[in-house]
Amino acid sequence: MLTIAEQIAQELNVNAVQINAAITLLDDGATVPFIARYRKEATQGLDDNHLRHLAQRLSYLRELEDRRQVILISIKQQDKLSVELEKLITQADNKTRLEDLYLPYKPKRRTKGKIASEAGIAPLANKLFNNWQLSPTTEAKYFINEAAGFSDVNAVLEGACYILAERFSEDASLLAKLRAHLLKQAHLISKLIKGQDKAGAKFRDYFEHSEKLKSVPSHRMLAMLRGRNEGFLRLNIDVDPGQEIATFNSAERILIEHLTLRCLSTGNKQPATEFLTKLVQLTWKAKLNVSLSNELVTSLREQAETQAIDVFSNNLADLLMAAPAGPQVTLGLDPGLRTGCKIAIVDGTGKLLHTATIFPHVPQNHWDKSIRTLVNICRQHKVELVAIGNGTGSRESDKLIAEVIQFFKAEESKIQLTKMIVSEAGASVYSASEFAANEFPDLDVSIRGAVSIARRLQDPLAELVKIDPKAIGVGQYQHDVSQSQLSKTLDDVVEDCVNAVGVDLNSASAALLTRVSGLNKTMASNIVAYRDSEGRFTNRKQLKKVARLGPKAFEQSAGFLRITGGDNPLDQSALHPESYPVVEKILSLLELDANKILNNDEQLKSLDIDQLTNNDFGEVTVKDIIKELAKPNRDPRPAFKTATFAEGITTMADLTLGMILEGVVSNVANFGAFVDIGVHQDGLVHISSITDKFVSDPREIVKAGDIVKVKVLEIDSSRKRISLTMRLDEQVTEQTKKPSQPQGASSTANKTKNHSSNKNHQGKSPAQQNNSQGRPQGKKVDNAVMGNAFADAFAKLKK
Numbered sequence: 001m002l003t004i005a006e007q008i009a010q011e012l013n014v015n016a017v018q019i020n021a022a023i024t025l026l027d028d029g030a031t032v033p034f035i036a037r038y039r040k041e042a043t044q045g046l047d048d049n050h051l052r053h054l055a056q057r058l059s060y061l062r063e064l065e066d067r068r069q070v071i072l073i074s075i076k077q078q079d080k081l082s083v084e085l086e087k088l089i090t091q092a093d094n095k096t097r098l099e100d101l102y103l104p105y106k107p108k109r110r111t112k113g114k115i116a117s118e119a120g121i122a123p124l125a126n127k128l129f130n131n132w133q134l135s136p137t138t139e140a141k142y143f144i145n146e147a148a149g150f151s152d153v154n155a156v157l158e159g160a161c162y163i164l165a166e167r168f169s170e171d172a173s174l175l176a177k178l179r180a181h182l183l184k185q186a187h188l189i190s191k192l193i194k195g196q197d198k199a200g201a202k203f204r205d206y207f208e209h210s211e212k213l214k215s216v217p218s219h220r221m222l223a224m225l226r227g228r229n230e231g232f233l234r235l236n237i238d239v240d241p242g243q244e245i246a247t248f249n250s251a252e253r254i255l256i257e258h259l260t261l262r263c264l265s266t267g268n269k270q271p272a273t274e275f276l277t278k279l280v281q282l283t284w285k286a287k288l289n290v291s292l293s294n295e296l297v298t299s300l301r302e303q304a305e306t307q308a309i310d311v312f313s314n315n316l317a318d319l320l321m322a323a324p325a326g327p328q329v330t331l332g333l334d335p336g337l338r339t340g341c342k343i344a345i346v347d348g349t350g351k352l353l354h355t356a357t358i359f360p361h362v363p364q365n366h367w368d369k370s371i372r373t374l375v376n377i378c379r380q381h382k383v384e385l386v387a388i389g390n391g392t393g394s395r396e397s398d399k400l401i402a403e404v405i406q407f408f409k410a411e412e413s414k415i416q417l418t419k420m421i422v423s424e425a426g427a428s429v430y431s432a433s434e435f436a437a438n439e440f441p442d443l444d445v446s447i448r449g450a451v452s453i454a455r456r457l458q459d460p461l462a463e464l465v466k467i468d469p470k471a472i473g474v475g476q477y478q479h480d481v482s483q484s485q486l487s488k489t490l491d492d493v494v495e496d497c498v499n500a501v502g503v504d505l506n507s508a509s510a511a512l513l514t515r516v517s518g519l520n521k522t523m524a525s526n527i528v529a530y531r532d533s534e535g536r537f538t539n540r541k542q543l544k545k546v547a548r549l550g551p552k553a554f555e556q557s558a559g560f561l562r563i564t565g566g567d568n569p570l571d572q573s574a575l576h577p578e579s580y581p582v583v584e585k586i587l588s589l590l591e592l593d594a595n596k597i598l599n600n601d602e603q604l605k606s607l608d609i610d611q612l613t614n615n616d617f618g619e620v621t622v623k624d625i626i627k628e629l630a631k632p633n634r635d636p637r638p639a640f641k642t643a644t645f646a647e648g649i650t651t652m653a654d655l656t657l658g659m660i661l662e663g664v665v666s667n668v669a670n671f672g673a674f675v676d677i678g679v680h681q682d683g684l685v686h687i688s689s690i691t692d693k694f695v696s697d698p699r700e701i702v703k704a705g706d707i708v709k710v711k712v713l714e715i716d717s718s719r720k721r722i723s724l725t726m727r728l729d730e731q732v733t734e735q736t737k738k739p740s741q742p743q744g745a746s747s748t749a750n751k752t753k754n755h756s757s758n759k760n761h762q763g764k765s766p767a768q769q770n771n772s773q774g775r776p777q778g779k780k781v782d783n784a785v786m787g788n789a790f791a792d793a794f795a796k797l798k799k
Contacts, residue, residue, distance in 0.1 A: 004058065004062065004065070005020045007061065008058065018046055019054060022035060022042075023058060025043070026054075026055060030556065031556055032048055032051045032052060032496070033499035034517045036048040037559065071101075075089075085101070104170040113163045119143075119148035119150050119159065120145060121156060122163055129164055129276075129279075132263050133270060133272070134272060136274075140160070144156055161282050164283070165286065168259065169287035173258075174254075174258050178292055181251060182213060184214070185239070187237070188213050188224075189236050189237065189238050190207075190224045191233065192207035192232065203224075206224050206233055210238070213296065221303075222304050222308060222480045235297060239289075247277070251288070255280050255284060261280070305480075309489050310489075311669055312478060313493045315703075316490055317493050319423075319464065321497055321501075321636065321637050323637055323640040325457050326459075328384040329382055330454040330458055331386045331454060332452070333387065333453070334424065334427070338362075339446070340357045340359040341357065341360065341370075342449065343355060343357065343358060345383060347381075352440070354377055355450070356377065360396075361393055371400065378408075378415055383415065385418050385458075387457035389424035390676070394680070395651075398678075401417070405417045405419065421678070423456075423666065424449065425474070426464070426468075428449055429468060430467050431446065431448040432445055433466070452466075461501055462512050465512050470487070494515050495515050495517070499517050501636065501637065502633065503562065504563075505540075505561040506537055511524075513527055513528070516561065517556045518552070518553045519549075519557050526546050530547075539568050539571055540563065540568075540571050555578070559575065570583060582622060586607060589611065598629060601630040604630050609623065645661070654679065657713070658712060659712045667704060670698070672685050672698055673702045681722060685724045701726075709726070709728065710724040710725060711724065711725050711728050
């Protein structure tokens with residue numbers, strides 16, 4: 001049998017030596033970012049993706065091994081552990097197989113079969129199963145036991161049936177055959193629960209829905225599960241979809257074949273044929289169908305959850321690694337109508353300089369006064385950037401800032417403003433958080449949101465780490481998936497992003513420091529406290545003076561903490577202090593000092609790597625050191641760019657078919673990308689309309705934050721859906737704009753931007769839908785569940 005390390009090595013297609021080295025480091029308390037960055041020599045270059053998979057599988061396989069030992073001990077104590085069974089249990093490579101093998105030996109409650117066995121009916125069951133020539137009614141007379149509740153022949157035969165049915169339902173090899181058969185051909189059936197058609201209208205696509213079990217996509221699976229959980233849908237598995245069933249269905253025929261009941265398969269009638277027919281049907285319908293259906297639906301749910309979490313984590317990573325605008329004076333504007341627009345100005349380091357509230361929109365309409373206020377404070381604080389939240393009133397506020405920009409241009413002012421609409425998802429969560437209260441105890445909650453909006457334009461990563469990743473709202477169905485798995489995955493994403501970029505030790509917040517490899521909340525707070533009491537850090541060695549930050553934490557964190565303008569120029573780079581001896585040797589060979597070695601690519605290329613390697617530092621590590629010296633403190637994030645929304649296009653009513661617009665990718669799902677085009681409703685670019693070539697994953701082409709050009713293909717105002725294409729030469733079929741949302745329809749989603757209302761388009765691209773017009777079609781089925789069932793959740797989340 002393969003060891004855990006060998007099994008993971010096969011899955012990752014790497015050597016077991018690499019896996020063993022990584023496991024040793026993880027067990028020793030090293031973090032994934034630290035191993036990926038500073039232990040490449042030991043792991044022979046395993047990256048953070050390999051290491052995350054390794055850590056996840058290591059946990060699963062160790063749990064599997066622990067469970068295996070518990071099962072072996074349990075069966076051994078029952079004195080039922082044969083050599084063959086022990087071999088099968090030892091070879092089981094997943095929890096499902098292991099539990100199948102344990103099923104016959106697992107302690108059970110008193111079932112109908114167990115009660116019948118206690119009444120002495122088991123010998124009858126064995127006789128009838130082994131000898132089909134016996135007459136069940138005749139043999140059953142000898143087993144009547146009125147005291148045990150088996151007072152007639154029918155009761156006795158029913159008891160015998162249950163004894164055998166329960167025995168067969170615990171047959172591991174039979175379970176494996178049926179499981180494979182169901183996955184091959186069975187369909188998942190969704191039906192409306194009687195009387196729930198109005199209450200469950202948002203799930204109407206699934207009132208009569210059938211789909212091959214193994215190919216149900218994650219978003220539809222989660223939608224149907226939500227419908228079932230809310231009491232509107234009933235889910236079951238049809239083993240023979242669309243087929244007329246005679247006596248036995250295909251699953252029951254597999255059962256007959258497995259049990260070698262030739263009298264049923266050949267039609268050769270025997271005295272026990274009727275009894276065996278009932279036995280087979282009972283075994284499938286009462287036992288195996290129920291257990292396997294539950295198991296497979298659970299498995300589909302887990303797979304759907306994993307895919308949904310993957311989508312969320314990928315989008316979160318793209319958002320966190322979005323281009324920072326940099327240390328520029330920034331005005332954050334949190335738009336509002338009745339309550340006014342909240343203004344906060346921060347300097348290049350994120351320090352709050354000024355706050356205000358203006359009322360340019362209805363009902364006050366102080367437009368000119370608001371422009372004067374903005375001009376004055378921009379001039380006073382030399383504002384360079386304006387970040388406008390994308391909530392209610394954002395396009396109106398964008399127009400306001402545009403007039404301010406025109407004012408400065410008209411007077412040829414030195415002030416040159418750049419405006420950008422940014423996502424304000426999670427800003428309200430930050431505003432009401434303990435962290436914000438500690439940072440701005442005297443500031444109104446609504447103003448704190450404007451501060452967050454300004455800072456997230458300067459540095460999205462540094463600001464968004466202050467918010468629970470689940471509150472950022474870039475995932476699908478986050479309330480329908482395992483919350484513990486979601487939190488763990490998103491925390492890993494944040495950790496990887498923070499450590500990939502690195503952290504300025506003298507300006508980072510406690511929230512950002514907490515995400516650094518090797519540090520926790522207490523250590524991060526202690527670093528800030530030390531900074532406040534002792535002044536800025538001038539070298540990394542001072543970290544050792546921070547309370548509770550021991551040698552292990554220093555080892556894990558030091559390379560990710562940067563000091564600009566300190567005693568040692570190397571402290572501003574991603575070089576780990578443990579590698580400084582190698583750098584000193586390089587300085588000696590090149591006869592340069594530390595300041596002149598940084599960015600000196602030409603001199604570094606002349607080095608002989610063999611002169612620098614030793615037992616502690618191999619070739620891989622030395623090459624990494626030279627690469628970092630050549631370009632110290634590289635930021636892996638892209639250059640900052642802004643999208644320009646079309647003038648006068650502020651609502652869906654302003655859109656026309658064929659219109660080409662610039663927008664920002666706000667979210668990416670398995671079936672396409674959602675693009676913010678500035679109308680408070682993201683449009684969907686179906687995966688088939690992203691590019692002319694075939695792609696299996698939209699993220700191969702686009703990611704959250706990308707600026708793209710799109711063409712409008714379809715507008716459905718009633719369901720708040722916009723279909724777009726990135727293939728600008730794609731033909732648009734003329735259509736009439738669909739009417740506004742009818743009275744009585746869900747309006748919660750209308751109050752805020754949301755992606756979910758477009759998610760029904762995943763089956764066809766808009767062009768395919770349009771091309772089908774004019775042909776005879778059956779009853780139209782609208783996939784409203786994606787637009788309504790999850791719209792409320794997104795609306796509340798973003799609100």
